[in-house]
Amino acid sequence: MRQEIWRVFSFYFFLRKKSPKTKAFFLLSWAAVLLALVIRVYNLTGNWTESGQVIFQNILMSFFLQFLIVILALFYGTSVVTEELDNKTLPYLSSRPLARAAIVIGKYLAYLTLTTLMLISAALLSYFILSLDRDFRLIDLWAGFRYSLVLTLGLAAYLSFFTFLGTWLKKPMMVGLAFGFGWESVIQYFPGSTQKLSIAHYLKSLLPQYTTSSGKLGFLFIRLEPSRPLVAAAVLFLIVIFFLILAALIFTYKEYLFED
Amino acid sequence: MTAIIEALNLSRWYGNVLGISEVNLEIQPGITALLGPNGAGKSTFMKIITGQLKPNIGEVRILGEKVWNNRHIFRRLGFCPEVDAFYEELSGFEFLFFLLSLYGFTTAESRKKAELALELVELTEVKDRQIRSYSRGMRQRIKIAQAIAHNPEIIILDEPLNGLDPLSKRRIIKLIKEFKGEGKTIVVSSHILPEVEALTSEIVLIHQGKILARGDIYFIRELIDSHPHMIRIKSPHFRQLAKILAGEDYILNISFKPQENVVIFETHHRDRFFNRLNELILGSLVTIDEITSPDDNLQAVFDYLVGK
Amino acid sequence: MATIREKGYHHWEGQLRDKPWNFWPITRTGIKLAFERRRFKLLFVLSFLPAVIYGVGVYVSERLENFKFMAQGVDKTLQVNPGFFRSYLTLDLIFFEILLLMSLSGAGLIADDFRHKAIQLYLARPLSKSDYLLGKAGVVMFFVGLLTLVPGILLFILKLLFSGSFKFFLNYPWLILSIIFYSAFLMIFFTAFVLLASSLSNNRNYVIAIMWSIYIFSNVLGAILRIIFHSPYSALLSLKANLDQVGAAFFLVKPPYDYPWFLSFLLLISFCLLAYVVVRRKIRGVEVIR
Numbered sequence: 001m002r003q004e005i006w007r008v009f010s011f012y013f014f015l016r017k018k019s020p021k022t023k024a025f026f027l028l029s030w031a032a033v034l035l036a037l038v039i040r041v042y043n044l045t046g047n048w049t050e051s052g053q054v055i056f057q058n059i060l061m062s063f064f065l066q067f068l069i070v071i072l073a074l075f076y077g078t079s080v081v082t083e084e085l086d087n088k089t090l091p092y093l094s095s096r097p098l099a100r101a102a103i104v105i106g107k108y109l110a111y112l113t114l115t116t117l118m119l120i121s122a123a124l125l126s127y128f129i130l131s132l133d134r135d136f137r138l139i140d141l142w143a144g145f146r147y148s149l150v151l152t153l154g155l156a157a158y159l160s161f162f163t164f165l166g167t168w169l170k171k172p173m174m175v176g177l178a179f180g181f182g183w184e185s186v187i188q189y190f191p192g193s194t195q196k197l198s199i200a201h202y203l204k205s206l207l208p209q210y211t212t213s214s215g216k217l218g219f220l221f222i223r224l225e226p227s228r229p230l231v232a233a234a235v236l237f238l239i240v241i242f243f244l245i246l247a248a249l250i251f252t253y254k255e256y257l258f259e260d
Numbered sequence: 261m262t263a264i265i266e267a268l269n270l271s272r273w274y275g276n277v278l279g280i281s282e283v284n285l286e287i288q289p290g291i292t293a294l295l296g297p298n299g300a301g302k303s304t305f306m307k308i309i310t311g312q313l314k315p316n317i318g319e320v321r322i323l324g325e326k327v328w329n330n331r332h333i334f335r336r337l338g339f340c341p342e343v344d345a346f347y348e349e350l351s352g353f354e355f356l357f358f359l360l361s362l363y364g365f366t367t368a369e370s371r372k373k374a375e376l377a378l379e380l381v382e383l384t385e386v387k388d389r390q391i392r393s394y395s396r397g398m399r400q401r402i403k404i405a406q407a408i409a410h411n412p413e414i415i416i417l418d419e420p421l422n423g424l425d426p427l428s429k430r431r432i433i434k435l436i437k438e439f440k441g442e443g444k445t446i447v448v449s450s451h452i453l454p455e456v457e458a459l460t461s462e463i464v465l466i467h468q469g470k471i472l473a474r475g476d477i478y479f480i481r482e483l484i485d486s487h488p489h490m491i492r493i494k495s496p497h498f499r500q501l502a503k504i505l506a507g508e509d510y511i512l513n514i515s516f517k518p519q520e521n522v523v524i525f526e527t528h529h530r531d532r533f534f535n536r537l538n539e540l541i542l543g544s545l546v547t548i549d550e551i552t553s554p555d556d557n558l559q560a561v562f563d564y565l566v567g568k
Numbered sequence: 569m570a571t572i573r574e575k576g577y578h579h580w581e582g583q584l585r586d587k588p589w590n591f592w593p594i595t596r597t598g599i600k601l602a603f604e605r606r607r608f609k610l611l612f613v614l615s616f617l618p619a620v621i622y623g624v625g626v627y628v629s630e631r632l633e634n635f636k637f638m639a640q641g642v643d644k645t646l647q648v649n650p651g652f653f654r655s656y657l658t659l660d661l662i663f664f665e666i667l668l669l670m671s672l673s674g675a676g677l678i679a680d681d682f683r684h685k686a687i688q689l690y691l692a693r694p695l696s697k698s699d700y701l702l703g704k705a706g707v708v709m710f711f712v713g714l715l716t717l718v719p720g721i722l723l724f725i726l727k728l729l730f731s732g733s734f735k736f737f738l739n740y741p742w743l744i745l746s747i748i749f750y751s752a753f754l755m756i757f758f759t760a761f762v763l764l765a766s767s768l769s770n771n772r773n774y775v776i777a778i779m780w781s782i783y784i785f786s787n788v789l790g791a792i793l794r795i796i797f798h799s800p801y802s803a804l805l806s807l808k809a810n811l812d813q814v815g816a817a818f819f820l821v822k823p824p825y826d827y828p829w830f831l832s833f834l835l836l837i838s839f840c841l842l843a844y845v846v847v848r849r850k851i852r853g854v855e856v857i858r
Contacts, residue, residue: 003364011358015347021774028781031789039796059792067788075777086771088345092406095310095339096362097331173773174607174671177780252329255314257274258343 004098008106009113016114025075025115029068029122032060036126043130052131053143057207060126061147065203069119069155070180076111077162078172080104081251088258101248108163108244115155120148143208154203157236160243161199167250189223196227199239205232262324264289264414264445265309269318272304279304280469283318287447291440291460294449301469302449303342306418309447310339322414335363338407342418342449344399348392352383352402355391359406377409380435382428396423404432414445421455433458488512488526491533494550498523501546508536521549590695594703599710602673611672612711615665619719622656623726630730648727648736650743654819656723657716657750658812666758667783669711674762675775677704678847682770687854697851701763708759717751742820750818757811757836760843767850783807800826810836 016022039055081104084090093103127144158180165172165179188198195201205226227235263286272279280301294302307313309320311327311334320327327333347355356374365373378384381401386394391402400423407415417436421429436459439446450456456463465473473479495501502514502523510533513526527533540546602608629648656662681687690700724744727736737744765779766772790806793799803809803825810832816822817829 004362007362007364011362014358015350019349028785031785035789035792042796055796059795063788063792067784071777071781071784075774078773082773083771086773087347088341088343089347091310091312091339091341091343092347092359093362094312095334095337096359097334097364098362099331100329171773173776174668177671177776181780181784257313 001099001102004102005106005109008093008098008103009110012107012110013113016110021075022114022118025072026118029072029118032063032068032122032126033129035063036060036129040129052127052133053140056127056130056147060123060130061207064119064123064151065154065200066185068122069151069158070184072115072119073155073158073162074173074176074180076115077108077159078166078176080107080111080163080247081166081256082172085256085258090256090258100252104163104167104248104251105244108159108247112156112159115159116152119151119155123148123151146206146208150203150206153206153233153236153240154199157199157202157239160240160247164243164247164250167247167254191223192225195223195225199236202227202232202235205229206236263287264323265447266321267305267309267318268320270305270308270315270320271317272308272313272315278469280308280466283466283469283471285464285471285474287445289443289445290462291436291446291448293456293460293463294447294466295451295453295456295463296449296466297451300451300466302451302466303418304469305466306339306342306416306447306449310337310416312341335410336412337414337416338410338412340403340407340415340417340420342422344396344403344423346391346399346402349390351388351390352378352394352398352405353387355402356406356409360409363410365410373409373411377405380408381405382431397425397428400424401428401432404435408439412444415439415447417446417448419449419451421450421452429455430458488528489530489533490524490526490553491530492522492524492550492552493537493548494520494522495546495548496521497546501540504540504545505533505536508532590699591701591703591706594690594695594700595706595710598673598677598704598707602707602711605672608669608672611665611668615669615715616719618656618659618661618665619715619723622652622719622723625652626723626726627730630727650740650746650819651821653720653723653743653747654750654815654821657720657747657754658815660808662715663783663808663811666712666715666754667779669715670708670758670762671776671779673711674708675766675779676772677707678763678766678850679770679772679775682767682850682854685854687851697848700851701847704763704766705759708762709755712755712758713751716754717748720747720751746818746820750815753814753818753836754811756840760840761807763847764843767847801831803827804831804835807836 036056039059040052043052043055084093094100124144127147131140131144161179162172162176165176169175184198184200188195188200188204201224204224206229226232265285265287267283267285270283270285271281278301283301283305294305296302304313308315309322309327311330314328322333322337325333350358353374356377357370360370360373361367375384375387378387381404383398383401383405386398391399394402400420404417404420407417415436420432420436424432433455436446436448440460448456448459461476463473463475464471493501498516498521502516502525505511505525506514510527510529511525512528515524516522517524525533537548541548603612626648681690687700691697695703721744724747728734761782762779765775765782768778769775786805786807787809790803790809793802793805796802803813804827809825813823813825813827813829813832814836816824817833823829
């Protein structure tokens with residue numbers, strides 16, 4: 001099974017890395033780098049005195065966390081199965097000696113790798129653009145990698161959930177949009193345990209909380225009642241595994257008919 | 261001889277629409293053709309035997325093993341689907357190469373097999389072009405190539421000759437016959453009798469989800485020949501034409517539509533009828549405005565069989 | 569190139585002439601197909617909820633004495649004036665509903681034709697590319713108009729009916745024109761937006777992702793730049809902010825951002841023109857054999 005997953009992974013990583021849509025999403029991800037450059041130049045002119053860490057977390061992480069990873073995961077996750085149905089290429093996979101679960105997991109891993117590369121390259125670069133100065137320490141380097149890890153975990157979790165939606169529903173995009181930009185945007189600000197029903201809550205719980213020069217927390221942390229980091233990481237990891245297994249099971253036993 | 265493909269009491273429906281019903285079939289090595297009009301159930305049957313669909317009732321076995329979710333079967337089976345669908349951004353070579361890699365072949369093996377398959381379907385010259393730039397015939401051929409590239413024992417081809425020009429059809433027919441000579445089992449579907457005739461003498465007639473008849477091509481041919489054909493001719497000399505042909509022994513019935521200048525002949529020897537008509541036209545004895553055959557021969561045979 | 573009228577297999581003795589409403593069958597079919605989807609019907613009905621709420625608001629504003637026991641200060645907040653109408657037509661929820669409905673009924677307008685290679689079928693009829701585009705645009709305009717123009721006019725009429733006089737009209741004689749022109753502006757903008765997105769892919773799921781990405785990304789970017797630069801001009805990057813700014817100008821109320829409204833207007837009009845150019849090129853592209 002591992003070999004089958006690897007074969008599917010290789011196939012789809014090669015196939016999608018050159019596609020125009022991947023290029024478009026790369027550009028979208030790197031909008032953050034452009035933004036970081038603009039902010040840095042503006043900062044250097046003395047117009048703003050916030051530290052790079054604070055700016056990155058309050059502004060760019062909001063962009064990454066609440067928009068980019070959701071849109072990337074939504075687009076790629078729902079595509080794992082639906083693109084084979086829309087393009088009617090499913091027979092080419094299902095008539096090969098591949099476990100159906102291997103197809104889902106292999107594609108998931110291929111898309112996760114692609115999107116992680118897009119995301120992390122943009123995140124790290126924009127972080128360094130904003131944070132690199134004379135006071136840059138090793139701990140700041142670790143902070144950069146920590147952000148990358150959090151984003152990767154978030155991407156993996158969202159991607160897993162949307163992959164599950166794609167295997168289960170005929171039209172997963174609308175439900176995915178409602179979840180990613182509706183539910184997630186709203187529920188994370190609810191008090192008490194309710195906010196724990198969102199993936200964003202656990203991601204934010206893993207982030208270091210910087211305050212602005214006025215002593216305020218960034219708006220990413222408004223109304224956040226963070227979970228313990230270990231618990232948050234475990235929950236996210238469980239989400240990844242749970243929905244991926246569910247997706248693999250559904251794809252293994254479900255029949256898919258083309259819309260003729 | 262043990263059947264390679266066994267379908268036992270197979271039924272499949274899509275909501276209220278019947279796909280196939282109570283199909284019992286054993287397929288031996290060689291070429292077996294599934295013949296039937298569009299919507300007969302050919303593709304449904306093929307999708308079930310290739311594990312794309314599950315039957316609602318019954319089971320299908322290939323080489324004694326169940327098909328659904330049995331990925332090991334696919335090492336020995338190749339499937340060419342009917343749909344015209346590809347990973348369009350790949351070149352022909354890449355398409356075959358990567359699909360071969362899914363079997364676990366090494367890079368060198370995959371490359372070699374891909375090139376051999378391209379050679380067999382005569383696409384070597386365009387192997388590095390993207391599939392989206394291929395013509396209809398090339399697309400069909402690359403689809404056949406992906407079904408045969410890994411040298412399977414069993415090849416299932418759903419309407420493989422669709423979209424091919426006459427020369428390509430001949431080449432593919434020749435290729436399929438070569439596979440038969442190698443001892444492979446090939447199942448081909450088509451709705452065009454002459455194509456099937458060129459491929460094999462072993463035919464399964466399928467219509468409205470049921471197997472109507474199975475047997476030799478000549479048996480089917482006789483059924484068609486014994487069933488009268490209707491030929492409708494519009495001509496200013498329709499009465500003269502009727503007068504001339506009424507004396508021929510292969511004319512069973514003549515009827516008229518005088519307001520339209522139309523005469524309708526019923527005959528069970530189409531070839532002799534048209535030969536005689538050609539003589540009349542070339543001898544300037546009649547002029548013809550329009551010739552049509554109101555009944556589709558294959559449909560007529562099926563109607564005949566269903567009525568039987 | 570002249571539209572195809574002369575070719576055919578049957579002789580017809582009548583006169584061949586251009587019809588002014590060539591695009592209408594395309595629009596009619598698009599609307600019909602939209603209503604064949606169950607989810608669309610449900611969402612469509614729910615989309616009128618804001619209009620109903622605002623309608624209730626109009627009623628309450630005329631019967632404030634009866635409702636004063638329910639809320640203190642309601643007379644101050646519930647004033648039906650140009651700002652009231654502007655606030656309805658620039659509601660976040662209205663734009664959200666438009667995008668939602670267009671995800672179901674507008675995303676595939678051109679994308680599906682690309683996928684099924686149907687554009688050549690359209691253009692092999694006596695239809696020009698403009699007819700085709702007008703037909704598709706008609707579908708979007710129909711639904712956007714139903715959510716903006718129709719409720720806007722109905723709310724205006726309701727106000728006149730509930731107030732029992734034409735005083736409201738005499739106070740704001742230009743208001744009905746503001747409703748019509750701003751609704752028309754929204755119809756044109758969303759038509760350009762949806763058709764542009766639909767022409768960028770042959771997969772309607774990608775089109776939906778593109779539509780939402782552009783809309784949300786522009787708003788997020790505008791917000792981020794506002795925080796960084798503390799400049800009202802940052803709002804020019806946000807589609808929603810631009811629509812708000814133009815809306816305020818149409819209704820002669822104080823604009824939400826401190827920069828000239830015509831900048832937003834020009835930006836949105838340029839966007840529409842760019843969309844038109846791109847869509848036309850994409851459609852023309854199907855005639856090019858590579």
